[in-house]
Amino acid sequence: MIKSYKLRRFFANTFIYITLAVMGLIWIFPLVWLVLHSFRINAADPSIAPSVLVPRLFPAFNEYGIDNYVLLFTETNFPRWFLNTLFVATCSCIISTLSVLMVAYAFSRLRFKARKPFINVGMIMGMFPGFMTTIALYHILGIMQLEQSLVGLILCYSGGAGLGYLVAKGFFDTIPRALDEAATIDGANRNQIFWKIILPMSKPIVVYTVLTSFIGPWCDFILVNIIMRDNEANFTVARGLYSWTDQQKINDNYRFFLSGSVVVAIPITALFLYMQKYYVEGVTAGGVKG
Amino acid sequence: MKYIDYMQLNPFQRFGFKFVEFFRLLPKRIKDFFCFIGRSIKNFFVGIGRFIADYFMGFIHGDIFTKLSYIFMGVGNIAKGQVVKGIAFFILEALYIVFMVFFGGGAIVNLIGLVAVYNQIPIAGPGNRFNDVLIFNSTQNLLFGILAVMATIAFIAIYFVSIKSALNCERIKRNGGKPMNFKQESMELLNSRFHTTLLTLPIILISVFVLLPLIFMIAMAFTNFGMGAGTIESFKWVGLRNFENIFSISSDGGASMGETFLKVAGWTLVWAVFATFSNYILGMVVALMINKKGIKLKKLWRTLFVMTIAVPQFVTLLLMSQMLKPDSESAFNIIASWLGAAEPINLWSSANDGLLARITVIVVNCWVGIPYTILMTSGILMNIPEDLYESARIDGAGPVKSFVKITLPYMLFVTTPYLITTFIGNVNNFNVIFLLSQGNPKVNEYKYGAGKTDLMITLLYKLSIDQNKYGLGAAIGILVFIICATLSLVTFNMTKSAKNEEEFS
Numbered sequence: 001m002i003k004s005y006k007l008r009r010f011f012a013n014t015f016i017y018i019t020l021a022v023m024g025l026i027w028i029f030p031l032v033w034l035v036l037h038s039f040r041i042n043a044a045d046p047s048i049a050p051s052v053l054v055p056r057l058f059p060a061f062n063e064y065g066i067d068n069y070v071l072l073f074t075e076t077n078f079p080r081w082f083l084n085t086l087f088v089a090t091c092s093c094i095i096s097t098l099s100v101l102m103v104a105y106a107f108s109r110l111r112f113k114a115r116k117p118f119i120n121v122g123m124i125m126g127m128f129p130g131f132m133t134t135i136a137l138y139h140i141l142g143i144m145q146l147e148q149s150l151v152g153l154i155l156c157y158s159g160g161a162g163l164g165y166l167v168a169k170g171f172f173d174t175i176p177r178a179l180d181e182a183a184t185i186d187g188a189n190r191n192q193i194f195w196k197i198i199l200p201m202s203k204p205i206v207v208y209t210v211l212t213s214f215i216g217p218w219c220d221f222i223l224v225n226i227i228m229r230d231n232e233a234n235f236t237v238a239r240g241l242y243s244w245t246d247q248q249k250i251n252d253n254y255r256f257f258l259s260g261s262v263v264v265a266i267p268i269t270a271l272f273l274y275m276q277k278y279y280v281e282g283v284t285a286g287g288v289k290g
Numbered sequence: 291m292k293y294i295d296y297m298q299l300n301p302f303q304r305f306g307f308k309f310v311e312f313f314r315l316l317p318k319r320i321k322d323f324f325c326f327i328g329r330s331i332k333n334f335f336v337g338i339g340r341f342i343a344d345y346f347m348g349f350i351h352g353d354i355f356t357k358l359s360y361i362f363m364g365v366g367n368i369a370k371g372q373v374v375k376g377i378a379f380f381i382l383e384a385l386y387i388v389f390m391v392f393f394g395g396g397a398i399v400n401l402i403g404l405v406a407v408y409n410q411i412p413i414a415g416p417g418n419r420f421n422d423v424l425i426f427n428s429t430q431n432l433l434f435g436i437l438a439v440m441a442t443i444a445f446i447a448i449y450f451v452s453i454k455s456a457l458n459c460e461r462i463k464r465n466g467g468k469p470m471n472f473k474q475e476s477m478e479l480l481n482s483r484f485h486t487t488l489l490t491l492p493i494i495l496i497s498v499f500v501l502l503p504l505i506f507m508i509a510m511a512f513t514n515f516g517m518g519a520g521t522i523e524s525f526k527w528v529g530l531r532n533f534e535n536i537f538s539i540s541s542d543g544g545a546s547m548g549e550t551f552l553k554v555a556g557w558t559l560v561w562a563v564f565a566t567f568s569n570y571i572l573g574m575v576v577a578l579m580i581n582k583k584g585i586k587l588k589k590l591w592r593t594l595f596v597m598t599i600a601v602p603q604f605v606t607l608l609l610m611s612q613m614l615k616p617d618s619e620s621a622f623n624i625i626a627s628w629l630g631a632a633e634p635i636n637l638w639s640s641a642n643d644g645l646l647a648r649i650t651v652i653v654v655n656c657w658v659g660i661p662y663t664i665l666m667t668s669g670i671l672m673n674i675p676e677d678l679y680e681s682a683r684i685d686g687a688g689p690v691k692s693f694v695k696i697t698l699p700y701m702l703f704v705t706t707p708y709l710i711t712t713f714i715g716n717v718n719n720f721n722v723i724f725l726l727s728q729g730n731p732k733v734n735e736y737k738y739g740a741g742k743t744d745l746m747i748t749l750l751y752k753l754s755i756d757q758n759k760y761g762l763g764a765a766i767g768i769l770v771f772i773i774c775a776t777l778s779l780v781t782f783n784m785t786k787s788a789k790n791e792e793e794f795s
Contacts, residue, residue: 009584016585023576027594027595057621099492106485112485118489127714127774128770132504132750133506136433136506140506159498189484190481191481219602254612264602271600
């Protein structure tokens with residue numbers, strides 16, 4: 001009996017290992033493919049783009065080289081796009097984080113007459129498809145003389161950020177109210193409670209908010225697409241990489257698309273792996289209730 | 291039926307019981323709903339009545355300064371010692387009047403007609419010839435008009451706040467107190483009125499960058515922008531014509547908007563159901579496998595999957611769309627030929643109603659979404675008491691049975707809010723479709739370049755960006771909103787009632 005149980009467990013575990021290995025392979029394969037192909041050059045002449053169509057899965061041994069990356073940073077708009085994105089992401093991250101935390105704190109800890117109506121209106125606004133508004137945003141930025149500018153883009157990313165307060169509110173809700181009361185008795189006002197008690201206790205949610213709002217602009221291209229139209233100098237990386245998959249010029253640009261993707265993916269991946277813990281804590285605190 | 295009787299039923303009987311119960315309670319629920327609405331409306335009007343009464347009584351009983359502050363905001367405050375606040379109110383009123391006289395009034399008038407405004411500049415030379423110079427096109431009229439209306443509403447709110455503050459000052463004065471001075475009041479902004487401090491800036495930002503564009507697009511759904519004579523420069527109100535157009539069926543049997551929309555909407559729902567639940571269940575199975583006792587290298591497995599979330603989605607999706615191309619050199623077809631496919635497989639062909647393409651997007655969405663589920667559910671899965679599984683195993687339940695009977699109900703119970711948001715997110719899943727398939731395969735029975743894998747949201751994009759039919763696109767946006775709002779209302783209500791019926795323990 002014992003033996004058969006052990007045997008059964010052995011088979012079960014082997015089965016699980018095999019399944020996980022196969023699945024892991026499937027999941028990691030596109031990424032490996034991306035990295036390997038980003039190094040693929042034209043073996044005869046590295047300055048000429050290799051043909052897009054490759055009859056084998058991975059490049060041959062004599063086809064590897066770093067020329068794609070060198071050209072990416074010297075010959076294309078990519079460095080400019082990268083800096084644009086860095087600028088937009090940093091600024092919008094600061095504004096977004098502040099407004100998210102402020103709104104979340106107000107709705108979680110403070111009680112005032114307009115609280116319920118505001119929450120309901122916010123929920124209704126959140127149910128409209130997000131990018132329905134982007135077309136109008138283009139005209140609004142036009143009125144403000146900010147069309148096709150990076151500042152306009154920052155405002156678009158961070159303007160509505162306050163509506164994404166739910167996760168942070170869920171987190172603030174879990175901090176015991178007794179703390180606030182104790183601080184009030186000690187003579188602290190609500191401003192002090194917010195900055196000196198609640199925020200220091202909310203590191204996970206602050207990190208989560210900062211990182212998600214920082215990563216946002218790196219991954220979005222719809223908004224940039226509509227706001228920037230064809231103003232290539234002000235593209236962000238996502239929009240720029242998307243423009244390189246254009247079917248007409250894909251033969252020249254495909255290598256840049258691949259190597260550029262790797263360059264963008266590395267910092268984002270590093271940030272994400274770092275914030276993984278906070279990500280789970282943040283989302284499970286706000287989105288899932290037991 | 292008592293609770294204990296209910297517990298003794300088998301699943302089918304339980305379902306039947308719930309089914310019958312649902313319809314038995316339906317009339318009562320509908321009645322309750324309308325009672326609730328009626329009560330809300332009554333409360334609303336009672337509130338307004340009381341408000342108006344206060345407003346006029348304050349005017350009648352107030353002293354001369356209070357009376358004056360009904361016309362000149364802030365006078366009452368100045369007279370009672372709140373100089374800074376009073377002056378601020380007064381300046382706000384002056385600003386609003388200037389705004390309305392020079393700009394806002396005209397903008398609201400233009401909003402009614404929406405017609406483009408031209409300025410006629412005489413051309414030098416013989417005869418009375420004029421050159422039409424565009425001042426406001428219809429888009430600007432719409433935008434400025436909405437802006438002026440929003441400013442008016444904000445002003446009315448401030449007006450009533452100022453009246454309330456004037457009355458308040460007077461009451462304090464009459465009771466022998468002294469109204470707070472400016473410094474004290476500013477300190478209150480950090481304490482009892484801290485919410486004002488916190489919310490002002492975010493609310494202004496949201497009004498300008500979310501509310502204003504939203505109202506603009508909703509208004510757009512009632513114009514002929516992109517339909518017939520409507521262009522970006524000049525369009526006009528057409529009422530519900532766009533909504534009629536969405537459901538119009540062409541008489542000659544060709545491609546019609548109505549057919550396209552209904553089919554796209556149907557596929558959107560199918561997609562949302564499959565995309566949500568395939569990710570949810572498969573992700574949970576993988577998470578269970580990783581977390582199973584005795585499995586080594588847990589961290590490695592988890593990182594392997596999480597890596598794919600970390601890479602920006604547009605990169606992986608664009609990459610996938612390149613790898614899944616129909617030509618024989620694409621990564622997919624190379625692997626397919628290793629596995630014995632004689633000729634390259636075209637995943638995006640319109641054969642079989644585009645079934646292959648539809649399956650492809652769902653499978654690729656699994657690739658995208660399963661790691662999220664693993665990340666989300668791992669923690670909760672660990673919280674399921676181990677002894678539940680233990681006793682199930684002793685009772686002879688296999689892994690599949692204990693998954694269906696223990697894990698799934700537990701997880702469904704805990705993660706319903708997450709599931710609902712994921713579902714809504716999938717209805718609006720623009721990225722996967724737009725980057726992966728662009729809605730392909732296109733078919734002739736669909737209008738406006740829509741394809742078999744297009745969702746409502748990508749149809750919206752195609753209509754407004756590619757086809758310039760903003761009015762039609764906005765109307766579809768409103769329909770998507772209605773569908774999402776109804777879905778989440780219904781499901782949230784159902785989970786609430788489910789929670790009252792049985793607590794999961």
